[in-house]
Amino acid sequence: MKRKSISxxxxxxxxxxxxxxxxxxxxxxxxxxxxxxxxIDYTVSQGQAQSVRQATDVASNVIDNGxxxxxxxxxxxxxxxxxxxxxxxxxxxxxxxxxxxxxxxxLLLAVWFTDIxxxxxxxxxxKTVIYLPNVIMASAFSLLFYNIFTRSGPFDSLxxxxxxxxxxxxxxxxxxxxxIMWYGNTTILxxxxxxxxxxxxxxxxxxxxxxxxxxxxxxxxPLIKPIFAYVVVTSMIGGLQMYDVPYLVGGTGGGxxxxxxxxxxxxxxxxxxxxxxVAALSVLIFIVSAILGFITLKIMKDDSVKTRYGKKKKKKx
Amino acid sequence: MARIEGVAGQTDDxxxxxxxxxxxxxxxxxxxxxxxxxxxxxxxxxxxGKVQTGxxxxxxxxxxxxxxxLLGDTxxxxxxxxxxxxxxxxxxxxxxxxxxxxxxxxxxxxxxxYDFRLKKAAHTFILIVMMVPGQASAIGFYxxxxxxxxxxxxxxxxxYIPLIIPAIAAPGVYFFMIQYxxxxxxLEIVEAARIDGCxxxxxxxxxxxxxxxxxxxxxxxFCFVGAWNNLFMPQxxxxxxxxxxxxxxxxxxxxxxNSNPSASDAGAMxxxxxxxxxxxxxxxxxxxxxxxxxxxLGAVKG
Numbered sequence: 001m002k003r004k005s006i007s008x009x010x011x012x013x014x015x016x017x018x019x020x021x022x023x024x025x026x027x028x029x030x031x032x033x034x035x036x037x038x039x040i041d042y043t044v045s046q047g048q049a050q051s052v053r054q055a056t057d058v059a060s061n062v063i064d065n066g067x068x069x070x071x072x073x074x075x076x077x078x079x080x081x082x083x084x085x086x087x088x089x090x091x092x093x094x095x096x097x098x099x100x101x102x103x104x105x106x107l108l109l110a111v112w113f114t115d116i117x118x119x120x121x122x123x124x125x126x127k128t129v130i131y132l133p134n135v136i137m138a139s140a141f142s143l144l145f146y147n148i149f150t151r152s153g154p155f156d157s158l159x160x161x162x163x164x165x166x167x168x169x170x171x172x173x174x175x176x177x178x179x180i181m182w183y184g185n186t187t188i189l190x191x192x193x194x195x196x197x198x199x200x201x202x203x204x205x206x207x208x209x210x211x212x213x214x215x216x217x218x219x220x221x222p223l224i225k226p227i228f229a230y231v232v233v234t235s236m237i238g239g240l241q242m243y244d245v246p247y248l249v250g251g252t253g254g255g256x257x258x259x260x261x262x263x264x265x266x267x268x269x270x271x272x273x274x275x276x277x278v279a280a281l282s283v284l285i286f287i288v289s290a291i292l293g294f295i296t297l298k299i300m301k302d303d304s305v306k307t308r309y310g311k312k313k314k315k316k317x
Numbered sequence: 318m319a320r321i322e323g324v325a326g327q328t329d330d331x332x333x334x335x336x337x338x339x340x341x342x343x344x345x346x347x348x349x350x351x352x353x354x355x356x357x358x359x360x361x362x363x364x365x366g367k368v369q370t371g372x373x374x375x376x377x378x379x380x381x382x383x384x385x386x387l388l389g390d391t392x393x394x395x396x397x398x399x400x401x402x403x404x405x406x407x408x409x410x411x412x413x414x415x416x417x418x419x420x421x422x423x424x425x426x427x428x429x430x431y432d433f434r435l436k437k438a439a440h441t442f443i444l445i446v447m448m449v450p451g452q453a454s455a456i457g458f459y460x461x462x463x464x465x466x467x468x469x470x471x472x473x474x475x476x477y478i479p480l481i482i483p484a485i486a487a488p489g490v491y492f493f494m495i496q497y498x499x500x501x502x503x504l505e506i507v508e509a510a511r512i513d514g515c516x517x518x519x520x521x522x523x524x525x526x527x528x529x530x531x532x533x534x535x536x537x538x539f540c541f542v543g544a545w546n547n548l549f550m551p552q553x554x555x556x557x558x559x560x561x562x563x564x565x566x567x568x569x570x571x572x573x574x575n576s577n578p579s580a581s582d583a584g585a586m587x588x589x590x591x592x593x594x595x596x597x598x599x600x601x602x603x604x605x606x607x608x609x610x611x612x613x614l615g616a617v618k619g
Contacts, residue, residue: 252572
């Protein structure tokens, strides 16, 4: 009955055409070009430093000295303009400041939401509220926080502190915004994973007299390890792309002592000037996220993807 | 470990549970306040005057004045056209949403329903590129568009095409769709349609699409919100003031505060922000149940 007299295979290919054509034109070719620029000495000179938001129709001179090997990479890592190393450091610090409270709070809330003895009410309401900041325009959110913490803003007039004018202060503000925007998302991911744990494990632990702390460390944590790793790695990939929040908090200058100048910020900044340096930086971002992405795929393989194909094979047999 | 069970032990247990509950609710309420306070402040600030110093927790009466200012010529000169920026954002986000969900579903359908040699390779390829952030190829993208001089002096820059068309290839949405299909799209439907003489393309459009409606709702919201909130790409590509989207106007506001610290348009700016996030909040609150379910679905299955 399953034998097909007509082959439908060609339709599979036809339906894949739009995706692959668009992907090749708008992602793959640009990626190859990015690699290409990273190996040549290519600079656009505008006569003066370009602001990020300036129009580009100023007459520009292209300096193209051709292939230069790994010189661009050397320059962005250990050279006079180590934009990769400095902005990677900035990005990682901002990510960590936001992520540590985020994972701690999310774990706590996820455990409470799923606790069979605690039986919290109105969890639907709480979930809706804590996820809300995630759908909000990061630019608007950041601008609001900028207004709150800026000189003579509400925070300054209450505590007499201009925290956006210090390096650590502005980092904390960006971390705080990232925390508020993302802890709801993490909570929901962790909750879904905890709810997948067999409740009989918790019941037997309870009968054996384990207290909530013991069940948390000996049952919950070991069993949610895969999703925990997934959350950490995907959050890191997201962190590498951090741009809106530090940009709107720090402005075009990247905050005090340029501590808010993230990796992606450099791309925006150098798109019309240090093209090949920015390209080298992009390739390095690509490599780092490829490694992180590979780890994510490894984690995911354990569940969804493999079972899907496993099922398929069984059906055919 | 042996535990002494008795009336005393039970009440002890119960009080401990009550204490835990009280702590849990207190913390939850605290986080509710943390999550909602920014919006509250934003709304309050939208009703306040041109110069805002200090914290205020009750609304003032300047909402009407701010509205007038927002629609007026001074605002247009300083930041951009209010209606135009909303119109631009809606056009881009709506087109992105439609293309993204439709073509992601089509791609997932191709791999879910048909059997062909490169099926698994295509699936693996899409999963791999899902992990590559778009920003990594942004500089090549920018230079490529700038170099397309057949479209004009500045190439394809300052156009909506490179902001909209790439939505056709959205690996993340594809991944969600294929997971959804493997749980909710029985192949029998497709086979029944074939027996009835329905063409392959028509089967997808008129029989499969309705089945996918819930997935469309969830992913549609995510696509829309993503495009609505996007700052990086529009900032990179758009130059003309009349083409700017909402986040770009916010960025101009931010730049103006910087050059003019005694910002005198605070009320109108906050009102603009409220209006920018309001549509998303309304849709989110209506569909929050499905959205929250969708977040976990898109990730590792727990």
